[in-house]
Amino acid sequence: MDVLNAIVALLNYVVVPGVAYGSQLALGALGVTLIFGILRFSNFAHGDTMAFGTMVTILLTWALQAAGISAGPLPTALLTLPVAIVVTAVVLLATDRVVYRFYRRTRAAPITLVIASLGVMFIMNGVIRFIIGPGEQNFADGSRFIITARQFKAMTGLREGLAIKVTQGITVVLAIVVVAALFWFLNRTRTGKSMRAYADNEDLALLSGINPERVVTVAWVLAAALATIAGVLYGLDKSFKPFTYFQLLLPIFASAIVGGLGNPLGAIAGGFVIAFSEVTVTYAWKKVVGYLVPEGLEPSGLLQLLSTDYKFAVSFAILVVVLLVRPTGLFRGQSS
Amino acid sequence: MTGNMRNILLFVIVFALIGAVGFLQSWNVALVILNMGLISALMALGVNMQWGYAGLFNIGIMGFVALGGLATVLTSMPPVTEAWAAGGLRVLVALAVGAGTIALAVRAWHRVSRRRGLVVSTIVVVGFIIYRWLFDPAVEAIEAVNPAATGYLGGLGLPVVLAWPVGGLLAAGAAWIIGKTALGLRSDYLAIATLGIAEIIIAVMKNEDWLDRGVKNVVGLPRPVPYEVDLQQDPEFVARALELGLDPATASSLYVKLSYGIMFAVVLVIVLLMAELSLRSPWGRMMRAIRDNEVAAEAMGKDVTRRHLEIFILGSAVCGIAGAMMTTLDGQLTPGTYNPLRYTFLIWLMVIVGGSGNNWGAILGGFLVWFLWVEVEPMGRWLIEVLTAGMSPDSALRAHLVESAAHMRLMTMGVLLLLVLRFSPRGLIPEK
Incomplete structure (x- = not known):
């Protein structure tokens, strides 16, 4: 029995990665849910929007690195992130002008907008591969760890180490700041309130003089910011590869739906539910259990429920269960 | 009648394009495009049943196609x-x-x-x-x-052609499970559910080595047609080829591809015939009535969810058959190469470009989009080379552009989808 070591192992392998991944998913799901709330369609181009914003960040980061500018212990990408958000927002607004606005005006069925978003996804995917290529890019720099496993062991004298990467710290801090700012905006400002009114009841909002184009513009800008931040954080934490970002679409949508599409609070909760389920189900529990059971009874297998290749299956299974048991999601979302 | 003439003309144009490849590049390339065009047309037909007849938004086609491929291994490889x-x-x-x-x-x-x-x-x-x-x-x-x-x-060691119906059955079984859980939910949810199941099917095929060797691939699947080498050693065949003025190597490869093409065409015609008949039957009318107004159809006593389940299973089965045919044509199962852009969204593009709700449209879209998918890459490379001809040959930018030209096809397909959706939302051959 060695509860302390077990707790540290659990923190190191499950809780810390889960929190970081959950924050990234939550930010992505917020973007999806926001667009769904305001424009009333599932935006399948969101994964590629994340990839696009990240790509811009990477290109700018390379430029800064070449110029010898860095952010000290923090990744240089944090300096270029705001610029990338602006670029992505401009691109999304242009897409809205060229593609989506027409269908909004003609009041097309939501599914038409979804198909249009598939077209946008194709184009964005092509543009990204055209500019930066389909390969993997690593752009994290600065110092790597807030605390390394060795330091932790020396500090506490435990057998298990706890390592926290700088990128994980940044992810959590930035996610908290962004979410706080977003909720302040939605709940306290005039524009934010008009957005919520528009999402709640379009006709009533129009009657009270809310300008729909303005609401839509703000929604796209917010989606661009959320997507870029989520994408950059994911890329810093793991690495950037266009196809991985496309595949992130599934856990992100699962998070948004599990939380209740159109509900920002639900998107955050959904992100953490999905992230923690993925991590716990694909983690080999041998070590943690080994500390907890009496000596001699250690498990011989890895105690891994599913191999990590099946993490999609986890988000999907949770999605299905939630849809069957509570079709509007954990937090009541919109149904349209 | 004029509408019919127009449709026939469209088909003539598409086949003329493929024929042009035969004259300008080589007949081998043209036949490769034609064969995959036939398979793509079959997939588009399956998707058109789901989307065009019933309005079901399935974006997990890749999964059903892959199951068809798995069926080929399970049926035809020796145990x-x-x-x-x-x-x-x-x-x-x-x-x-x-x-x-x-x-x-x-x-x-x-x-x-x-x-x-x-x-x-x-x-x-x-x-x-x-x-x-x-x-x-x-x-x-x-x-x-x-x-x-x-x-x-290994598999059952049965003739490989049997794998095609088996692929359909396997896909139908998967569709039944998905349909039971996800149909009756909102359309966006069905989309996500199918997207997810497709990824899971691919993940299973990549990782369960005991089933299909995973990413180690199963190669050397049995073929329903003779091997080129055997043909070249057959004196009768060689004599026939020389009579036609072809060298035996080319002739054998053309012969094999043509045999595949004829087999695929037979399957396509059978499925098309059945699809057309069912569309015109009372069942097909009921389907379209449900699609156009679910509430009214339900009020008339139609079991909407059940009908949706039927059409979902049928359409998926057709995709499964097409997937089995494709793996047979390739002669190998490579789970690592299934990619949703190619096997799901490209098929969607075919249906939308061709004309959703019209089987002939889906087939036309299958051929046309597949032709573009294959030919846009060399065209894009040529375009880039012309555009960058002024740059110095060792310029890094030029090298990058030429290297990236392969990704032009994704952009082209996206632009095509958006253009058709905006300016001709009913497709090239609209629903009657």
């Missing part, structure tokens, strides 16, 4: 007897236990009223432990049997 002896039966029992656990859990969820959650989770946990206890050693034993060449259970 690996040592692997079966090592743990074949145990794997089957394990899978049965797994399926039984899920069935029992579902039943308990519906039947038990007190402490439902506790009962169901106990069933799941106990079932899972038994399943893993049976499954893991068996898989290890199977994968240890000559891992470089086999390491899997």
